[in-house]
Ligand SMILES: Cc1ncc(C[n+]2csc(CCOP(=O)(O)OP(=O)(O)O)c2C)c(N)n1
C-alpha cells in the first residue's frame with residue numbers, strides 16, 4: 168500500500184449473534200497484512216443472547232489504546248439500524264456510517280423507522296448510508312448471516328475502509344471456517360456488483 | 361485457535377489477551393493448569409480445554425468445581441514440584457481466599473501463577489465492581505499488571521521467573537480491556553515438554569502452617585516481599601516513558617495496565633509530552649523508583665481505575681520524597697467504571713490547565729464543546745439480552761406463572777443465564793448475590809419469617825440455582841436447610857452445562873452425549889441411556905444424600921407435571937427440591 172493511513176478507527180455495532188467478532192477478526196488480520204499496527208477491543212459474556220454488542224478496531228502507524236475515543240470513529244458499521252444510534256457517541260461530522268437496513272425489535276419498545284434513525288444520525292454527520300445488506304444476502308444466498316461480510320466488502324470496494332481487497336480476501340480465508348468459506352466469498356462478491 | 365500452536369518464533373500473529381496468556385504458558389512449559397470459568401478470564405480455560413482434547417497435548421488441564429478447588433489443586437501440584445497456572449475472574453479470589461492466604465505463607469515448590477481478571481464497569485459481572493488489587497496488602501501476594509496481549513505473554517513469563525526465584529505464588533492481574541484486547545503478538549518458541557511425574561517430598565517445615573511456625577513463616581514472607589521489592593526496583597517493567605521534549609517538566613503521570621495505553625492516546629490527542637512512570641508491579645511497589653520520579657515534579661497525576669490504592673501509596677511516598685508535591689487522582693478521575701480514553705483526555709487537560717477549546721478536534725464546533733466526555737445520548741431503550749429461542753428456562757418461567765401468583769411469592773436468584781428471571785418482562789428475582797447464595801439466603805428469609813409467630817410462615821419462597829452453581833457453592837447451603845430446618849422450594853436448573861460463561865463442562869454433565877440425552881429427559885437412571893452417558897456426579901443422588909425427602913426430577917417442558925410438583929412442594933414443612941433437567945439449546949446445537 169502506498170498511501171499509509173496515520174490512524175483509522177472503526178466501531179461496529181449490532182445485536183449478539185450477528186457475527187461482530189468475526190468481522191473484527193477479519194478487519195484486524197487485513198490491517199496487519201497491510202502493514203499497520205492494530206488493536207481491537209470486544210466484550211464477551213451475555214453476547215450470544217440478543218443484547219447490544221459493540222466492538223472497536225483501530226489501525227494505523229502508531230496505535231496505543233484498544234478503544235476508539237468519543238467522536239473519533241472514522242467509520243461506524245451497524246448490522247442493525249437502531250444500534251447505529253448508540254454508536255453516535257463515537258461519531259463526528261467526519262464519520263461515515265454504513266447501516267444495514269435491518270431492524271430487530273427491542274422487546275417492549277416501539278421500533279424506530281429508518282427515516283427517524285437517519286434524521287438523528289444526519290445531525291451528526293452527512294455521510295450516513297442505509298444499505299439493504301440483509302435483503303440482498305437473503306435474496307442471493309438465502310441467509311443474512313453474511314450481511315456483515317457484505318458490508319465489509321462495500322466499505323473496502325468503495326474505499327471507505329482503507330484496506331486492500333486482497334488483504335480482505337486473505338483475512339476472510341484465514342478467519343472463516345472452511346465449510347462457510349464459499350458462502351462468505353459469495354457475499355463479498357455481491358458487494359462488488 | 362490453531363495459530364496458538366504455531367511454531368514460528370519471531371513471527372507476529374494477532375492474539376486475544378487471554379490467548380496470549382495461554383501461548384505464554386505453552387512457551388514457558390507450564391505443566392499443570394486448573395480453572396473455574398468466569399468472564400473476562402473464560403477463554404483461558406476454554407483454550408486450554410480445546411487444546412487438551414488433542415492427544416498430542418501433554419500438560420494437565422482441569423475445569424475444577426470452583427475456584428477454591430482449582431487453587432487447592434494447583435497448590436498440590438506446586439508442592440509436588442510442577443509449573444502451575446490457575447485462572448479465574450475476580451470473584452473467584454473471594455472463593456479461594458482461604459486457601460490463598462496460607463499458600464503465600466508456605467510459598468511454592470513448583471512456580472505458580474494465578475491469573476485474576478477484573479472487570480471495571482461490570483461488563484460481565486453481576487455482583488460488584490471488585491478490584492483485586494485489594495488482595496495485595498491483605499495476602500502479601502505480588503501482583504503484576506500487563507497492559508495488552510504482548511505484555512500478557514511477557515509478564516506471565518516474568519511472573520513465573522519471580523515465582524521460581526522467590527518461591528512465592530504471583531498474581532497476574534488483568535482487566536476486561538486487557539483480556540479482550542487483540543493485537544499482533546510476537547511468538548517465542550513453544551517449550552518441548554519432557555513431562556515427568558511430580559514428586560511430593562515431605563517437608564512439614566514448609567507445607568504445614570501451624571503456630572508457632574506460622575508466625576515465623578509470616579516473617580519469612582515479609583522478608584521475601586522486601587527482596588522482591590528490590591528486584592522490582594531494577595525491573596524493566598517499571599519504566600519511565602516520555603517527557604524528554606517536554607517544556608513543562610514539572611507535571612508527571614503514574615499509571616499501569618490498560619490505563620497506560622489510554623494515557624498515551626490522550627497525550628497524543630492533546631499533543632503533550634509528559635513523563636510517565638508505567639508500573640508493571642502493583643505489589644510490591646518499587647518505592648525508590650517512584651520516589652526518584654516524584655523528586656523532580658511539582659504535581660503528579662495518578663491514572664488508575666477504581667479505588668485509589670496507588671494514589672494513596674504515592675501520597676505516602678511523596679511525604680518522604682517531595683513534601684510539596686501535589687498528588688492528584690480521584691479528584692479528577694472517577695472511582696467507578698473503566699477509564700475510557702476520553703475521560704483521561706479530560707483529566708489530563710484539567711491537570712495541565714490545557715485549554716480544550718483550542719484543541720484541534722476533528723468534529724464540528726457544535727459537538728466539540730461537549731466533546732470531551734462525549735455526551736451523545738441515543739434515544740433508543742437498552743437492548744437487554746434474552747433467553748435464546750427454545751431455551752428451557754422459558755418453560756420454567758411459564759410453569760411458575762401457572763402455579764403461583766408471582767407477586768405473592770419471594771424469588772431467590774443466583775448466578776447464571778437465569779439471572780434474566782429478573783428482567784421486567786419476567787419479574788421473578790427478588791434478591792441476587794454471589795454464586796450459591798440463593799439457597800443460603802432463602803434459608804435465612806424462611807427462618808426470619810417464622811420468628812416469634814410459632815407458626816408456619818404464610819409467604820412462600822422459590823429459589824433458582826443452576827447446575828454448575830449448585831455444585832460450586834450450593835451444597836453446604838442445602839445441608840444447612842436440612843440441619844436447621846427451613847422449607848424453601850429449590851429449583852435446580854440442570855441444563856447440563858455452565859452456559860453463561862461459554863458452555864464449559866461441569867461434573868453433572870454426561871460424559872458422553874447421545875441423541876436421546878440432547879432432548880432432555882427426566883429419567884434419573886442415567887446409565888440406562890447407554891454406554892458412557894453417566895455423569896461424574898448425579899445431582900439427585902447428592903440432594904437425596906443431604907437428606908431431602910421432597911425431590912422430583914422433571915423435564916420442564918412437561919408443564920402439567922411441573923406445575924403439580926410446584927404446588928405440592930410449596931405446601932411442605934421441609935425443604936423441597938425440583939431438578940428441572942433439559943439441555944441448554946445453544947449447547948445442544950454446538951454438539952451437532
Ligand atoms: C465466584 C464466581 N466465579 C465465576 C463466576 C462467573 N459465572 C457467572 S455465571 C456462571 C455459570 C453459571 O452456570 P450455571 O449455574 O450452570 O447456570 P447457567 O448459566 O448454565 O444457566 C459463572 C461461572 C462468578 N460470577 N462468580
Ligand code: SF4
Pocket residue numbers: 216746747748750751752753777855859860944945946947
Ligand atoms: S445459553 Fe443456554 S441456558 Fe443460556 S439462555 Fe441460551 S439456551 Fe438458555
